[in-house]
Amino acid sequence: MSKETNKEMNPVEPYLRMDRMPHIWCSGCGIGIVVNCFVRALQKSKVDINKLAVVSGIGCTGRIAGYFKVDSFHTTHGRPIPFATGLKTARPDMNVWVFSGEGDLVSIGGNHFIHAARRNADLKVICVNNFTYAMTGGQVGPTAPLHSIATTAPYGTYDQPFNLPFLAESSGAVYVARWTTFHVRQLVKSMQEIKNKPGFSFLEVIAPCPTIYQRRNRLGDGLAGMRYYKERSKVVNGADTRNVDIKLGGDIIVGKFIDRDRPTQLEAMDQELSHKLGDKYVPYPTGVER
Amino acid sequence: MERRIGMEASIAMAEAVGLCDADVVSAYPITPQTHIVEHLSELVANGELDANFVPVESEHSAMSVCCGSSAAGARTYTATSSQGLALMHEILFIAPALRLPIVMAVANRSLSGPISIWNDHSDIMAERDIGWIQVFVENAQEAIDLTIWSFRIAEDKRVSLPTIVNFDGFILSHMIEPVLMPDREQVQDFLPPFEPLQRLDIDNPVSMGPVGIPDVYTEAKYVQHKLLTDAYGPIVETFGELEKHFGRKYRPVETYRADDADVLLLTMGALGETAMTAVDERRKRGQKVGLIKLRLFRPFPYKDLLNAIGDKPVLGVMDRAVSFGGPVGPVASEVKAALFSARKHPLVPEFIVGLGGRDTSIADFHSIFDDLFEAAERDTTPDPRFVGLRE
Numbered sequence: 220m221s222k223e224t225n226k227e228m229n230p231v232e233p234y235l236r237m238d239r240m241p242h243i244w245c246s247g248c249g250i251g252i253v254v255n256c257f258v259r260a261l262q263k264s265k266v267d268i269n270k271l272a273v274v275s276g277i278g279c280t281g282r283i284a285g286y287f288k289v290d291s292f293h294t295t296h297g298r299p300i301p302f303a304t305g306l307k308t309a310r311p312d313m314n315v316w317v318f319s320g321e322g323d324l325v326s327i328g329g330n331h332f333i334h335a336a337r338r339n340a341d342l343k344v345i346c347v348n349n350f351t352y353a354m355t356g357g358q359v360g361p362t363a364p365l366h367s368i369a370t371t372a373p374y375g376t377y378d379q380p381f382n383l384p385f386l387a388e389s390s391g392a393v394y395v396a397r398w399t400t401f402h403v404r405q406l407v408k409s410m411q412e413i414k415n416k417p418g419f420s421f422l423e424v425i426a427p428c429p430t431i432y433q434r435r436n437r438l439g440d441g442l443a444g445m446r447y448y449k450e451r452s453k454v455v456n457g458a459d460t461r462n463v464d465i466k467l468g469g470d471i472i473v474g475k476f477i478d479r480d481r482p483t484q485l486e487a488m489d490q491e492l493s494h495k496l497g498d499k500y501v502p503y504p505t506g507v508e509r
Numbered sequence: 510m511e512r513r514i515g516m517e518a519s520i521a522m523a524e525a526v527g528l529c530d531a532d533v534v535s536a537y538p539i540t541p542q543t544h545i546v547e548h549l550s551e552l553v554a555n556g557e558l559d560a561n562f563v564p565v566e567s568e569h570s571a572m573s574v575c576c577g578s579s580a581a582g583a584r585t586y587t588a589t590s591s592q593g594l595a596l597m598h599e600i601l602f603i604a605p606a607l608r609l610p611i612v613m614a615v616a617n618r619s620l621s622g623p624i625s626i627w628n629d630h631s632d633i634m635a636e637r638d639i640g641w642i643q644v645f646v647e648n649a650q651e652a653i654d655l656t657i658w659s660f661r662i663a664e665d666k667r668v669s670l671p672t673i674v675n676f677d678g679f680i681l682s683h684m685i686e687p688v689l690m691p692d693r694e695q696v697q698d699f700l701p702p703f704e705p706l707q708r709l710d711i712d713n714p715v716s717m718g719p720v721g722i723p724d725v726y727t728e729a730k731y732v733q734h735k736l737l738t739d740a741y742g743p744i745v746e747t748f749g750e751l752e753k754h755f756g757r758k759y760r761p762v763e764t765y766r767a768d769d770a771d772v773l774l775l776t777m778g779a780l781g782e783t784a785m786t787a788v789d790e791r792r793k794r795g796q797k798v799g800l801i802k803l804r805l806f807r808p809f810p811y812k813d814l815l816n817a818i819g820d821k822p823v824l825g826v827m828d829r830a831v832s833f834g835g836p837v838g839p840v841a842s843e844v845k846a847a848l849f850s851a852r853k854h855p856l857v858p859e860f861i862v863g864l865g866g867r868d869t870s871i872a873d874f875h876s877i878f879d880d881l882f883e884a885a886e887r888d889t890t891p892d893p894r895f896v897g898l899r900e
Contacts (some may be wrong), residue, residue: 327567370550371547374554
């Protein structure tokens with residue numbers, strides 16, 4: 220981007236690789252809103268983007284890593300969390316964010332998800348949940364609501380979907396929230412909160428997929444998706460995550476469900492080994508700048 | 510009665526699996542294989558195929574499910590591509606070692622990185638030594654025929670080994686072509702019901718997949734090698750059966766205008782069709798070029814290949830994958846190994862083409878033919894060439 224340009228600029232632009240625009244997301248898709256919210260959160264918290272990394276997996280949401288003008292890595296399917304764990308371990312001073320879809324994070328990468336949460340890896344994980352493998356054409360995914368239609372479930376799914384906040388909480392995440400792409404202010408606020416929170420923070424963002432999921436399930440266009448979120452979302456902060464599962468045509472419980480503290484993976488290692496080894500133990504050089 | 514119909518190759522392949530009455534299909538979505546399993550899940554959901562479709566959470570799980578269902582005696586099918594095949598890698602070795610006759614389609618696609626969803630043979634070349642029977646097809650008709658045949662050869666009790674049908678992603682998988690689709694009766698005449706060599710059976714317990722101590726491991730591997738090598742006989746025999754039932758002829762190595770050719774070119778997969786057109790064009794100019802098409806990749810048909818090459822002075826080999834820092838072209842490397850035992854062997858110029866979806870045009874074939882004639886004239890082998898490389 221040339222500095223001498225006078226044209227009015229979208230405030231998001233300095234954070235994006237504008238040479239890669241236009242992006243591949245469909246009109247009405249919710250992923251762009253997540254990108255916008257993330258940029259607002261970064262602007263509000265005055266984050267040094269040189270100390271920030273974005274890691275993504277495969278799928279529509281996986282494209283985020285390629286569009287952000289920060290250190291970013293587009294991993295193979297399901298692997299953003301272990302990649303991010305390695306990155307954070309080698310560079311504890313960095314703020315490491317994972318952006319990926321539910322078909323990446325809790326399906327092919329599901330094992331990584333629960334174990335990173337269990338160890339309390341110091342990662343901020345944003346899962347954009349659009350209820351289907353959208354990039355590959357709409358096969359049944361791990362959060363597809365019961366009875367919803369997918370190309371591999373032409374008469375509706377019969378497998379129980381994951382309730383992601385419940386999964387994250389039970390696995391050990393220290394921060395768990397869910398918003399839809401209608402809740403942009405709350406989403407920005409949650410992102411600001413987890414930016415400074417040590418440990419495994421999980422944010423589920425319900426996002427419309429008019430092209431694949433909504434069309435197949437007769438749920439209307441992108442606007443209809445947003446209207447649904449507006450009318451059917453219920454904010455219940457602190458809700459019991461056991462009760463926030465999503466049903467086809469049902470209410471969507473949103474809010475901040477969990478905000479608790481426990482040692483991160485590296486802190487736990489330092490604590491345990493300092494205790495056992497005393498002065499012999501050399502603590503891990505964290506150099507955290509929050 | 511077979512019906513003549515226009516159909517996408519992937520759908521045609523899925524229809525063929527339906528005609529074969531598969532019992533279990535397990536898969537994970539990956540481009541460009543998706544249409545096969547999407548269509549199969551429709552057939553299952555519509556009650557047109559009495560099978561169970563398991564939409565698992567990864568390809569590693571898909572192949573594991575396939576091993577389990579095959580071990581229980583179910584006719585089992587899956588399909589994948591690229592990273593999905595790579596993720597299956599661990600389990601791919603288990604299926605032939607346990608003699609589980611799973612049939613799998615691989616819609617061939619490049620491997621990351623950089624991330625690429627497009628067609629080449631990188632995925633399958635990395636799985637060369639998994640111990641499966643492997644064939645390559647050129648068009649939708651071959652995809653149908655060899656899918657049906659795969660169940661027959663895989664389940665042949667002399668063989669009982671898993672089988673892969675390789676078909677090029679997008680350039681074949683997404684192509685709509687006229688095909689002759691056999692009917693159920695024809696397929697049932699050709700393909701007997703699945704009677705597994707052994708199965709997990711509560712009344713006759715067997716133990717599958719236990720530890721092989723150093724005392725037995727070598728023998729187990731020897732038997733596996735011998736089984737796959739000896740599968741050659743049943744493969745040729747069942748190709749003959751296929752011809753009898755469906756009227757279309759398949760051979761481990763096929764040739765096109767090769768008999769009187771001055772130079773030969775070897776291809777695998779869908780490029781064979783473009784190659785034939787290029788050969789015809791060259792022949793019109795009075796230049797005798799011929800084509801060898803490697804249909805059977807495992808077990809490798811050494812004798813057929815040597816017979817097809819004869820005493821021709823030059824054999825160009827096209828590769829759609831790279832063996833980095835090694836022999837460059839994996840297929841060329843195999844071909845050269847086959848030729849090493851021959852009394853006299855041709856020059857083998859190597860061409861890397863069509864990586865990551867790069868188009869291979871008729872003009873590219875002509876540039877390759879030019880190289881082959883030049884090699885013949887100079888009697889020297891040129892360095893391997895990445896065709897169409899931008900420097």
